Amino acid sequence: MQLPRGIKSKIGTLPGVLAIATALFGASPVRAGDGITLWYQRGGTPEQQQIMQKDLVEPFNAAHPTTPLNLDVRASGTADKQIRMAVISGKGPDIVMTPGPSTTLALAQSGHLLALDDYIKKYNLDKRILGPVLRTGEYNGHNYALPRTFETMVLYYNKTLFDKNGWTAPKTMAELNALAEAMQAKNVTPFSVGNGDWRAANEWYVTVVFNHFAGPENIYKALKGEIPWTSPTFVQAIDLLNNWYQKGWFGKNYFSLTDDQQALLLAKGEAGMAPNGTFNFDNMVAAFKQTGQELGIAPFPSLRDGVPYPTYEIGTGSTMSINANSANPDAAAAFLDYLYSDAFYDRISKDWPGDWNLPLTSIDEAKLSKNVSPLFAATATSFSKAVAQGNFGYTTWTFWPPATEDYLIRGIEQVWLGQISTAEYLGKMQETFATEMAAGKVPQLAPR
């Protein structure tokens, strides 16, 4: 019995088919004339994707019809890894979006990103982006990444609940303690927090105690390697955080609550405050809209004498770079020019306040208030002013090297659950940090 000739010939051509399939799956970089690509790394609901199309893609493409932007929204959580893998294999999008400077650093060190200095000069981006934030993208005297988000930790609170009880937003540690005790006496959870859908939320609270207890000056020294993370000030900061957890300030369901649930608990008045990022403003507004209560925002209190109030820690939750293998770097730079324009900022802050909080020098409360809620306008402006005046701290997700950051996130759970002591936690953090510092993985800091 013989196989039919057709099948035999198909078997014979299988290697050829495989070769074609391999060529198809190994997507090549975008060629000149095809436009430019951006893989949006943080995911987005259908509504948010529509906003990006309307505010980001359509206006840019209308102005640059020969080099249109192709936006590919990728799922949050894994997209940063996909982008990194694509870029280091010489492929990937023209505009490289990363989750922060520590990721950018490795790509810049290995020559996968284009130095942006000439484009920064051409488009005056150094005058349009706040200096201390812009410098987070520097490596060896060149800038490789522009900060897309400009975020900080603030204290959200339920203003309706506060007004009803005659409470005011705390500015000091003593006030915060008194307030939390008063809340617990009324069966109100002091902090609506949780990591049910985002384990890395742990680092928000470490960021808070490091910046508002140990203070930005000490963090700066530690990140420079001048003092260890085991210094008494950091020990006291972590002890303080652990104390909050043990006293029940974080509620009973910290490891279960999702972002939406935390916002809703605060909006219902079951919790009084929420240390959270400006990036969650949208969530908070949506939750308060559901309950009809009023949202309040204040800078996080100073937790120790000598730490100024207000202090805003700088966070760059994502950055924008140009792929060294891009066939259209000029078009990619033109996109960055549009991204950091007042025109785009006005559009996006109206439709999606919080996430696209670009660190523009032109942010002005009066102008912003026309488009966004006065709360957001006041917070964004106050944050910008503080940074411009040099009164800023450091978020762990922006300035810590990757392995140290990962340990900081996981290890703090061991402290909270009584598995290790503060000294052990910080000892391991210092050990990991020292290794990464020696390997050149700590993002460069601008002088204070």
Place this chain on the structure above:
Amino acid sequence: MRRCGAGELLRYPRSPLDRQNAPHLSLGFAMRFILPALLINIVIILIPALLTVAMAFVDWDGVSTPVWVGFENFRTIFADPVFFSALLNNIKWTLIFLTVPMVMGLAAALMLLVVRRGRNFFQIVYFLPVIIATVAVARVWQGMIYNPESGLVGWLKLHGIVLTDPLARPTTSLYAVATVDLWHWWGFLAVIFFAALRQVDSAQIDSALLDGASLLQLMRYVLIPAIRPTVTLMMIMTVIWSFLAFDFVYVLTQGGPAYSSEVLSTLSYRYAFYNYTIGPAAAVALVISFFGLIATFFYVRIQQRGGD
């Protein structure tokens, strides 16, 4: 030596006796069949496997030039207490999956064999969770069952039954994740065992029943011995799959809280894609492969015995 056509190839070899008289294939003809699969195996299995072995001996962040460090990566993982807790979790996971779904699958298969009415319906119902996407299953359990605000746990709390989210407690997180995977998995075993049971010679079953065997006796002395090769294969594959467990753990807990549900594959992933330390990640992957290799060794031995 004579060459054979494809028709003869399809009949080759049926038995050891056939093998002695089997026609010899021309190398060129045989290669046309072997080459595609061989190429795929080389490109997507052999080369990555060899690269993983090589990476276990270098210091590399995935971007820069790798530097040879010998056994340093193994020293790193053996000095990490999380490695041993993850290994222990994998062993616990294996023991759970070697027992609970096996028993459930066998019991359900027996019921399907005995009760003919609605058999097709129940087969579909048992198998349904297997074809639902892992992330969807995990999110449903996380949000609609375990969650203390939106899930069954939260609903019970409203009715005076206070439970805690098992994913949130270090003592229960691994079992909570395993429960979700069990729910997703056991139906597959039920269907496989049922298919095997249907192949058992009905004369054997009739004889046993005529001899007055009870259902348990029938199971113990006739059915299970008859499907032992299938059960053994599933047990060996369970060992291999248990050391590859990743998806449910990653989606539900990411190894937390406090590393309590960390398994070797999530640890390897964390080393590679959070810490950007590819060397220790590859070293952990080799440990996983080692356990898979042991299971494969037993599998091959059993197969050989069966073939002889």
